[in-house]
Amino acid sequence: MRNRFFLWILFLSGAVLFVFTLIAAYREIAPEWKRYQAQYKEQIIKLAKDDATKKKAKELVPAVQQIYLGTLNRIDRCMSCHMGVENPMMANAKLPLKQHSGDYLKNHPPDKFGCTVCHYGQGRATNKKEAHAATRDTHWDFPTIPLKYIQSSCTQCHDYEMLSAKGYDNIAKGAKLFMEKGCRGCHKLNGIGGALGKKLDVVGSQPIAYFPMRFVEGDRNTYNWHKQHFTDPRALVPESEMKINVKPEETDLLATYVLSLRAGEMPKDYRRIKGTQTVEKPDEGEALYRMFCIACHTTGKDSYFDEIFNRTIPAIMKPAFLKTADEKYIKKVVEDGRAGTQMTSWKATAGGLTGVEINNLIAYITKDRPSAKPERFDFAGFKTDLKRGEELYNIRCALCHGKKGQGGEGFLGLNLRNPVVQGADPEFLAITVRDGRSETSMPPFGKKGVGFTDRDIADVVSYVKTMSKKK
Amino acid sequence: MKVKIFVLSIILLISQQTGNAFGAEAKKNDPGKKVYEERCQICHGAKGDGKGLVGVMKRSEKTGRMINVEARDFTLAVFRFRSTSTGCLPVNEDFISLINKGIPRSFMPSHKDQLSMEEKKALAEYIKTFSTRWKEEEPCKSIPVKKPRWVGSRSSVEKGKKIYKEMKCWECHGDDGKGKGPKSDTIKDDWGKPIVPFDFTTGATKMGDAPENVYTAYTTGLDGTGMPSYEDSLKEDERWHLVSYTLKLMGKVK
Numbered sequence: 001m002r003n004r005f006f007l008w009i010l011f012l013s014g015a016v017l018f019v020f021t022l023i024a025a026y027r028e029i030a031p032e033w034k035r036y037q038a039q040y041k042e043q044i045i046k047l048a049k050d051d052a053t054k055k056k057a058k059e060l061v062p063a064v065q066q067i068y069l070g071t072l073n074r075i076d077r078c079m080s081c082h083m084g085v086e087n088p089m090m091a092n093a094k095l096p097l098k099q100h101s102g103d104y105l106k107n108h109p110p111d112k113f114g115c116t117v118c119h120y121g122q123g124r125a126t127n128k129k130e131a132h133a134a135t136r137d138t139h140w141d142f143p144t145i146p147l148k149y150i151q152s153s154c155t156q157c158h159d160y161e162m163l164s165a166k167g168y169d170n171i172a173k174g175a176k177l178f179m180e181k182g183c184r185g186c187h188k189l190n191g192i193g194g195a196l197g198k199k200l201d202v203v204g205s206q207p208i209a210y211f212p213m214r215f216v217e218g219d220r221n222t223y224n225w226h227k228q229h230f231t232d233p234r235a236l237v238p239e240s241e242m243k244i245n246v247k248p249e250e251t252d253l254l255a256t257y258v259l260s261l262r263a264g265e266m267p268k269d270y271r272r273i274k275g276t277q278t279v280e281k282p283d284e285g286e287a288l289y290r291m292f293c294i295a296c297h298t299t300g301k302d303s304y305f306d307e308i309f310n311r312t313i314p315a316i317m318k319p320a321f322l323k324t325a326d327e328k329y330i331k332k333v334v335e336d337g338r339a340g341t342q343m344t345s346w347k348a349t350a351g352g353l354t355g356v357e358i359n360n361l362i363a364y365i366t367k368d369r370p371s372a373k374p375e376r377f378d379f380a381g382f383k384t385d386l387k388r389g390e391e392l393y394n395i396r397c398a399l400c401h402g403k404k405g406q407g408g409e410g411f412l413g414l415n416l417r418n419p420v421v422q423g424a425d426p427e428f429l430a431i432t433v434r435d436g437r438s439e440t441s442m443p444p445f446g447k448k449g450v451g452f453t454d455r456d457i458a459d460v461v462s463y464v465k466t467m468s469k470k471k
Numbered sequence: 472m473k474v475k476i477f478v479l480s481i482i483l484l485i486s487q488q489t490g491n492a493f494g495a496e497a498k499k500n501d502p503g504k505k506v507y508e509e510r511c512q513i514c515h516g517a518k519g520d521g522k523g524l525v526g527v528m529k530r531s532e533k534t535g536r537m538i539n540v541e542a543r544d545f546t547l548a549v550f551r552f553r554s555t556s557t558g559c560l561p562v563n564e565d566f567i568s569l570i571n572k573g574i575p576r577s578f579m580p581s582h583k584d585q586l587s588m589e590e591k592k593a594l595a596e597y598i599k600t601f602s603t604r605w606k607e608e609e610p611c612k613s614i615p616v617k618k619p620r621w622v623g624s625r626s627s628v629e630k631g632k633k634i635y636k637e638m639k640c641w642e643c644h645g646d647d648g649k650g651k652g653p654k655s656d657t658i659k660d661d662w663g664k665p666i667v668p669f670d671f672t673t674g675a676t677k678m679g680d681a682p683e684n685v686y687t688a689y690t691t692g693l694d695g696t697g698m699p700s701y702e703d704s705l706k707e708d709e710r711w712h713l714v715s716y717t718l719k720l721m722g723k724v725k
Contacts, residue, residue: 394585396510410578
């Protein structure tokens with residue numbers, strides 16, 4: 001009884017193995033591309049207008065079509081299925097036999113360019129699944145790129161101006177968005193930019209493993225990742241601090257742009273670059289502000305508590321601020337950043353701005369500076385009482401700035417412990433406390449507001465200046 | 472000497488009269504008044520009308536939505552965060568608990584350790600002087616909260632989802648709980664200012680994000696805002712199911 005049971009198992013598994021062997025053999029004898037080539041042959045015979053073509057078609061023997069591209073280090077076998085790419089007779093055929101759209105192949109003959117150099121995909125593969133490599137089990141980092149991002153391939157050889165002139169302006173539009181949405185405030189490109197985000201230099205060539213794919217909807221590839229990340233960064237990277245302020249249709253343009261940032265260069269005789277191929281650094285103040293500051297400081301006129309950074313972002317272009325803050329102070333903030341906050345240091349060795357550029361940027365930020373100077377405070381004239389300052393601070397200031405002056409984390413007030421505030425001129429701090437910053441949440445504490453005497457203010461300021469030593 | 476006493480007593484009289492505009496008596500040397508002036512007035516204003524020197528605060532949510540945060544106006548004596556039924560005045564414990572906890576995401580800080588119990592009680596009494604309602608009405612009783620064990624379970628979340636649909640929570644809070652329902656652009660609070668429905672996916676509610684706090688919000692309603700009370704329209708169990716679904720939207724249960 002028992003023996004018979006095992007015999008059956010043996011017989012069944014033998015049968016299954018046999019079936020699989022048959023399937024494997026069939027696949028080897030009749031691969032996908034042979035079927036398409038047979039269809040191609042049939043259609044050509046049907047469409048042929050003269051006998052010569054018909055005769056030629058009849059002589060077609062099924063074979064893998066392969067283009068070897070020595071200088072590009074590629075082997076593309078795509079035309080094994082896409083038989084009709086160069087054949088005008090196939091203009092109305094269905095995919096994969098259809099002729100290539102447009103007249104791109106006139107200037108990009110397949111025997112010089114191949115296919116994957118623009119379209120990506122796995123050139124050596126001989127079936128659709130592995131060649132297009134869209135699914136995860138193909139383990140290919142660059143599946144065929146969706147056509148809406150295809151212009152990212154053009155910049156390998158062409159400049160923005162030429163592409164835009166011919167109507168392929170997605171890439172130039174994407175680059176413009178990149179320049180004007182403040183991306184470089186956090187991301188470095190060519191060594192210039194902030195330090196909060198990742199470097200973008202070769203982001204278009206980075207493999208799938210580089211990106212957290214867990215929450216990506218649809219196929220898990222870098223194209224979908226970029227698009228969805230521009231739509232809602234925190235949907236893909238929950239702890240992300242990225243700020244994004246773009247319209248839905250602009251996400252495709254930005255994705256196209258970042259996908260164009262690729263590693264390596266095309267061989268010389270392929271390149272046709274005369275104009276711009278990369279985003280350059282402007283030197284004019286407003287353009288610099290847009291490139292580096294606008295993502296966080298927005299118009300510069302609004303001071304608001306930001307839940308992504310968990311702190312208040314100050315309004316740096318408000319007249320109330322500019323009236324009290326002098327050039328020297330603003331320059332120090334821009335050059336050194338504010339340690340302990342997200343504000344980056346922008347000097348040449350950090351963010352990468354030259355002295356001239358920083359001056360231009362400051363000239364733009366301070367363009368609305370009122371001509372009237374604030375009334376002097378004469379801080380040096382006061383004999384201050386630290387203990388009294390501490391008492392006043394703890395009742396009046398700690399509500400917003402935190403007991404240790406830490407700011408952030410649910411506190412409306414700014415961080416007072418950082419070197420910029422600690423090293424600031426006490427006269428400047430005293431005037432700020434006295435006059436407040438109108439149209440922001442910092443009220444005037446002097447006689448016109450809360451009612452502090454000058455002595456109170458001097459005491460508080462002297463205490464604030466010691467805060468970095470407090471644990 | 473006599474003249475001095477006379478001048479002093481006149482000053483005292485005047486100051487007492489100005490302090491007595493409304494409601495409960497504001498005593499001189501009132502510790503509540505002192506605390507209020509030192510710590511609260513800067514946002515809530517000398518008259519308790521919410522028009523302090525700090526003014527309107529701005530908060531940008533993670534989604535980029537900008538929200539105006541304004542200090543509570545005490546003169547209408549309408550309070551959002553209570554333990555009493557809708558339309559009722561809050562009880563003293565509500566004041567104390569709010570002073571202790573503060574209100575997350577609205578810059579109302581916690582004063583748990585900064586003030587003594589006496590000061591907190593005195594402060595609550597002082598806040599009551601801003602509106603005549605406190606003279607005319609008595610606060611109701613607190614609604615007891617006892618969380619059933621099954622809150623947050625899968626079946627409870629499912630039931631809550633149904634109730635969310637039936638009670639039209641989505642009209643303001645949206646199908647996905649992100650606060651972008653069809654009515655969300657038009658609603659206004661009792662002070663006539665546009666109000667934004669809560670985006671559950673952002674995390675902590677101002678009242679606190681424990682299930683008990685959420686239940687209280689659904690039971691008492693948030694008076695002065697568009698958020699009604701469901702004390703009468705939903706049974707206790709149903710409100711807890713709704714809490715379960717809320718916890719799911721907030722990402723606190725699976």
